[in-house]
Amino acid sequence: MNPIQKTHSGELAFSILENIEALVLVADKRGHIIYCSPSILRLLKVEYEDVLGLQWWNLTRVDPETQRQEIEGIKKIIAGTIPLNRTPYTKSILDKNGNEYWIQWQDALGPDDTLIGVGQNVTEYFHSQKIIETQRAQLKRLSLVAEKADNVILILDKDGNIEWLSRRFEILNNLKLTDLVEKMGSTNIVNVSNNPDISKILERVKTEKIPFSYESKNHNVDYEAWAISTISPIFDDNNEIVNLIIIDMDVTERKIAEKIIQDKNKDITDSINYARRIQRSTLPHMKDITAAFPQSFILFKPKDIVSGDFYFFHKGHDHIFIAAADCTGHGVPGALMSMVGAAKLTEAVSKSNDPSEILALLNKGIKSALKQTEEGELARDGMDIALCSVDIKRNVIHFSGANRPLWIIRKGSTTVEEVKGQKKSIGGSTDDSYPFEEHKIKYKKGDTFYIFTDGYADQFSKSSGKKLLTKKFKEILKNNCAKSMAEQKAYLEEFIENWKQGAEQVDDILVIGIRL
Structure with a gap:
């Protein structure tokens, strides 16, 4: 019989533990596992006999020195020489196939000099946090580079809200990120962009998951300014969009040159059309x-x-x-x-x-x-x-x-x-x-x-x-x-x-x- 089943109340507790998704481990004063919940067995893809009697740090496969420290710690906790740390902590465990799971544990002292650990699987949350941390680090590096660039650069979240903008944007528009809500009513690129089709462009990038370039005329400055913008999606490991980056290239000089050429071309074409009338008349x-x-x-x-x-x-x-x-x-x-x-x-x-x-x-x-x-x-x-x-x-x-x-x-x-x-x-x-x-x-x-x-x-x-x-x-x-x-x-x-x-x-x- 499992030690937990010795009393009626123990049988009731055992029944509860057998049917919940929480991860429960019970170890004796030497750290040997005397009980583990079925939820742990399912997670690790093992049988009860594979786990019973193991020292629970074997599940984490930590190094020998860490094992020694944990053994000494358990002895002192059970002996009452040091208090039990009741603060939740996170450790990884490995299943039968070597797959890693991150578990948030909270320990408690049980009867008969036992140590109880109750945990929850936070692997997805842990990985997402790691991804977020990586992305933040990447965006920080990008922002450091972008600060030195002459281009206008905007970093958006996946919904189009501006999270960061380059110094060039501030200079060109005399606006900071904190000013956008007051002046534009929102930090969303749909409200900030001068391109009337920006909503469709944003939707296309999110749907097709490909970069897209578009042209805009800047109405926020005292002179006519044109830019070609490229909006590119940034993906996580699951190929889901987490950020959008917009990089503007100032093409004002080119547009002015094009206008001059168009005007001259019109003059030339008008002259040639007049010459055509003269030729046809002859x-x-x-x-x-x-x-x-x-x-x-x-x-x-x-x-x-x-x-x-x-x-x-x-x-x-x-x-x-x-x-x-x-x-x-x-x-x-x-x-x-x-x-x-x-x-x-x-x-x-x-x-x-x-x-x-x-x-x-x-x-x-x-x-x-x-x-x-x-x-x-x-x-x-x-x-x-x-x-x-x-x-x-x-x-x-x-x-x-x-x-x-x-x-x-x-x-x-x-x-x-x-x-x-x-x-x-x-x-x-x-x-x-x-x-x-x-x-x-x-x-x-x-x-x-x-x-x-x-x-x-x-x-x-x-x-x-x-x-x-x-x-x-x-x-x-x-x-x-x-x-x-x-x-x-x-x-x-x-x-x-x-x-x-x-x-x-x-x-x-x-x-x-x-x-x-």
Whole structure:
């Protein structure tokens, strides 16, 4: 029988001890365990026989010197030479598998020179306190570092309440942590932050457990200040958020620079848009072209706001001139060149009806305007052009080309006849006395001819990374030549957009189609 069960009252006490969760040990005057509660057996994963007779310090596996001191202490307590320490104390014990548990004990003297220890398992509390102590030490080290930093740094609890803020925050906002409640009504970052979306940002960080950066404008200072803030979660050993740290980077100078750039960019864009209106005003009116060629289209898609490609139209007494020109470059440089080219082409057409002679005059005019004939001049800009003069009385197309061809599809046919231009540009390295050739092509009613720049065929596809190429462009015209000119234009425009698939347009696009 267990010593505690000797009396009726002992049996009652024993029954209570067997059914409570408190940890109870009873030892004799030598420190040998004569009773342990079932709660201890469950905790240590042992049987009663494994514990009975052990000295209770064996459960803690302390060193021999500590054991000796505890034996002497128990003897003196039981002998009454020293008082029993009734203050609770915490010690660790190990279960059968070596797992450590922290128990808070309180001792008492029992009958028959016994010593009773009553304890409770405080392992979770002990570990949480250790974690808190570690975190506090880490935060203290962080705060010491943060004090020396130029950044605004805030340390929050898991709910967003500010626990610490850096000296930089105090200087920038003329506020201390103790002032926040009075001025902001709270120390919570939701009330302190200038970002209207801070609640959503905080919730996202807590839900996804990842850092997040956001931009804010500081309204608490006498000047405009901007910061990019990064809010990062700090975790405990169980991957639970215990703190949040916000680090601000001052980007005011960058924002000011961006504003200057935006303003300048707007000025430049406004100027280019104005240049676009000027350039478009110099292009022929479509009503004049359709009056001369009722069945015709012009597909004109500049890469940028202004274009280095341009089309030309002039109706003479017996001849109608139409041209597709591609000047060096695109955008603003190309547009400037196109203005020079269009002016010089108009001047040349006023002097001759012969396309070959017009190109020769144009070549001289460009080289002279750009001073390309002067020694040491580095400007080598010029243009490629396909120029047609349609003799409507004799049904003849007079054609001259500089690096650009003329394509003809006869009525009822799908064969593309190509009349090649010469492999020379207008201006640049071409000699100012270079003779351009003229080609005469008889046509019948219903025949269709096309002149164009290289932009359509040179366009890349986003999916394949390949150019459309001239061969494919020619197939498109062959397969659609029976359609009306308006339908052809619509198809060409739709096809090139589908081909690009969102890829950047690489060059100005100009395609002219005329059914005679």
